[in-house]
Amino acid sequence: MIGGNKREVTEGNFEQEKVVGVFSAKVVAINPTIEQFKSLLGIELKEDSKATDYLSENKDGNTTLRVDVWLEDVTTSESEHPRRIKKSFFLEDKERENKDGTKKQYINNIGVCTWAEDESDFPKWFKERDYRQAFVGEEKLYGFIRTWLGALDYKDSETVLSLDWKKLMKGNVKDLKDQLDGEFCTNVLALATIKTVEKTNDAGETEIKEYQSIYDEFLPAYYMKNFKTIDYDNSRTQELLKTKSSKELKPVERFVVNITGEYGCKEYYSLKELHTYNPGDNLVSSNAPLAEEDDDY
Numbered sequence: 670m671i672g673g674n675k676r677e678v679t680e681g682n683f684e685q686e687k688v689v690g691v692f693s694a695k696v697v698a699i700n701p702t703i704e705q706f707k708s709l710l711g712i713e714l715k716e717d718s719k720a721t722d723y724l725s726e727n728k729d730g731n732t733t734l735r736v737d738v739w740l741e742d743v744t745t746s747e748s749e750h751p752r753r754i755k756k757s758f759f760l761e762d763k764e765r766e767n768k769d770g771t772k773k774q775y776i777n778n779i780g781v782c783t784w785a786e787d788e789s790d791f792p793k794w795f796k797e798r799d800y801r802q803a804f805v806g807e808e809k810l811y812g813f814i815r816t817w818l819g820a821l822d823y824k825d826s827e828t829v830l831s832l833d834w835k836k837l838m839k840g841n842v843k844d845l846k847d848q849l850d851g852e853f854c855t856n857v858l859a860l861a862t863i864k865t866v867e868k869t870n871d872a873g874e875t876e877i878k879e880y881q882s883i884y885d886e887f888l889p890a891y892y893m894k895n896f897k898t899i900d901y902d903n904s905r906t907q908e909l910l911k912t913k914s915s916k917e918l919k920p921v922e923r924f925v926v927n928i929t930g931e932y933g934c935k936e937y938y939s940l941k942e943l944h945t946y947n948p949g950d951n952l953v954s955s956n957a958p959l960a961e962e963d964d965d966y
Contacts, residue, residue, distance in 0.1 A: 673828025780811030856890035
């Protein structure tokens with residue numbers, strides 16, 4: 670279920686080049702069908718394409734769902750070939766806990782997560798809403814949804830952002846698709862990255878493949894103004910931000926700190942406005958991803 674009161678606003682088939690950087694994006698499709706690939710995205714899939722095989726089963730026998738969100742660079746929306754990049758979220762039908770099993774992750778009915786050894790350890794603000802144990806992958810997906818549906822008033826007690834897990838594990842993402850161009854959706858700020866993967870070819874040789882990717886975290890699109898005026902790629906700027914406490918950081922600053930920190934983005938990125946990717950600038954390869962991209966179109 671997704672619903673509540675709208676937040677009051679107080680302030681006024683084409684092969685694309687690889688890009689890196691931040692950009693303002695509109696969500697144009699979620700888990701498109703074969704027909705929607707052609708009608709919405711202008712992509713003709715190959716006959717053997719697995720692009721719409723969203724449901725699968727992993728090695729542990731658990732059902733998994735890939736949620737593909739297609740983002741359109743709003744500066745190209747009126748062009749003949751709008752730039753569109755896919756961001757995939759991976760869900761697993763398995764409740765999430767830490768490696769040693771001492772803590773579990775929980776999620777409330779507006780998509781906010783917390784970790785705890787016991788439910789008595791919950792922060793007061795978390796217990797004020799309905800909650801349950803979270804499943805693998807939900808934190809990242811809901812983090813995106815909360816930003817995308819930025820017109821929802823999450824402080825209102827009547828607001829609900831909770832997807833039916835059983836329906837999701839059957840591949841049903843209708844509740845998300847229904848939000849496309851809806852009253853709650855807003856543009857998001859996304860970070861385009863390059864994922865580097867080692868693959869073995871038919872001759873047994875190792876090849877390096879590079880894929881267009883999107884970082885896991887998002888911001889409201891109005892933060893683009895910050896990236897136009899501040900050079901967050903500057904190492905001195907980054908170090909200054911890291912001297913601040915978490916409470917002192919503004920949302921855009923926390924975004925930068927998360928990306929540039931020890932556990933941040935492992936792919937090649939730039940914190941400047943979106944620009945053409947130069948392979949010569951990418952001196953360090955990232956770790957192999959959990960799921961490789963498919964050349965389906």
